[in-house]
Amino acid sequence: MIPYGDFTFFFIAFLLLIPVIILGFLGKRSRIYNGLSTAIMIMLIFSSDKHNLFGQTYLSVQLINFLLYIIWQVVIIMYYWYARAKNNKITIFITVITLSILPLVIVKVMQSSWFGAVQLKLHENKVVEFIGFLGISYVTFKSVQLLMEIRDGSIKEVCFWKVIQFISFFPTISSGPIDRYKRFVKDENKVLNGNDYSSLFAKAIHFIMLGFLYKYIIAYLIQTFAINPMMLDFTGMITKWLYMYAYSLYLFFDFAGYSLFAIAFSYIYGIQTPPNFKQPFKAKNIKDFWNRWHMSLSFWFRDCIYMRSLFFMSKKKLLKNQFAMSNVAFFLNFLIMGIWHGIEIYYILYGLYHAALFIGYGYYEKWRKKHPPRWQNKYTTALSIIVTFHFITFGFLIFSGKLF
Structure with a gap:
């Protein structure tokens, strides 16, 4: 069963969450029932009548893969938590990070059309039958972030059951938003009073309604009346130009709608999962865009790839110029982001394209400091939004694989 599909x-999710909602309005929480309802939803999400074991629908390959993967990640995290207290060598950290991302790397390679394996895509009933499951990337992101925060010393306590709850939280299991362990545990430990929960529940209902508007009305209309007709005769620059707009808007409304559903169901559990989108097409420049688009992923790459690459280069003094080191870090950040989407050439080009935009904008900012604009008003702001929008949508055209 595809989450929010x-x-x-x-219907099933709301039925299971009725006790959670009632307890929430009473200012109470049952962690046992929360765990039970999550386990049931995970079984439903990963059930399959096509890829099952011993003829049992609910004993699917995806479910077995998911459970084994959770065990794998929890063992790695708990081992590093205890090992770090005795020995904080970088070699141990590199080993656990490598082991943590290894299954994802294998799945990404097997997904690739270069490898010729079965594809795994969100909202499609296709499965990587080796070790993959829907949402493996986002579970990995949570695990890697947790390992890095353990090494940094920013996490003072790691609980076995909290780790399982964190990385297997069903509302965000398949496509985020990507939460942080400390923030998640803080919400999970806090029991809201009836009034606070009522406010959170009202926001959840609002997000669900907005999600239906985005995903099941606007995204559906764009796909039905814009994208599908264009695919019948996808030739000519004008068609590709119009497709660029339609595909970009479809991506936003479909994914933003999904994210709103995930946040809403998190709120029902009393977990205030962070937002994923903040009016991204109002961005005034490329940096502003990545502070608005898929924010949880963007911030994850910023903290885990960009900042750590920059810190490593600065510590080792690999380059004398801080600006040059920042550009190299941006390059690595977006190259890895592109490869994470897939090792097809258009995903890699998408990452390199955004790296070029970031680096180019950095040079523009340096130039602008020496040459301040003569005027700044609503018209120049509108122009910057329009220009940024077209750079962004062209990037999505590359991402779609339909440019060439």
Whole structure:
């Protein structure tokens, strides 16, 4: 069952969450029932009548893969938590990070059309039958972030059951938003009073309604009346130009709608999962865009790839110029982001394209400091938004694989 993929999913989820909602209004929380309802939803999400074991729908390959993967990640995290107290060598850290991301790397290679394996895509009933499951990337992101925060010493306590709750939280299991362990545990430990929960529940209902508008109305209309007709005769620059707009808007409304659903169901559990989008097409420049688009992923790459690459180069004094080191870090950041989407050439080009935009904008900022603009008003702001929008949508055209 695809998360938020049909009304059956919503019906079952709401039915299971009725006790959670009632307890929330009473200012109470049952961690036992929360765990039980999460386990049931995970079984439903990973159930399959096509890829099952011993003829049992609910004993699917994806479910077995997911459970084994959770065990794998929890063992790595708990081992590093205890090992770090005795020995904080960089070699141990590199080993656990490598082991943590290894299954994802294998899945990404097997997904690739270069490898010729079965594809795994969100909202499609296709499965990587080796070790993959829906949402493996986002579970890995949570685990890697947790390992890095353990090494930094920013996490003072790691609980076995909290780690399992964190990385297997069903509302965000398949496509984020990517939460942080400390923030998640803080919400999970806090029991809201009835009034606070009522406010959170009202926001959840609002997000669900908005999510239906985005995903099931606007995104559906764009796909039905814009994208599908263009795919019948996808030739000519004008068609590609129009497709660039339609595909970009479809991506936003479809994914933003999904994210709103995930946040809403998190709120029902009393977990205030961070937002994923903040009016991204109002961005005034490329940096502003990545502070608005898929924010949880953007901030994850910023903290885990960009900042750490920059810190490493500065510590080793690999380059004398801080600006040059920042550009190299941006290059690595977006190259890895592109490869994470897939090792097809258009994903890699998408990452390199955004690296070029970031580096180019950095040079522009340096130039602008020496040459301040003569005027700054709503018209120049509107122009910067329009220009940024077209750079962004062209990037999505590359991402779609339809440019060439």
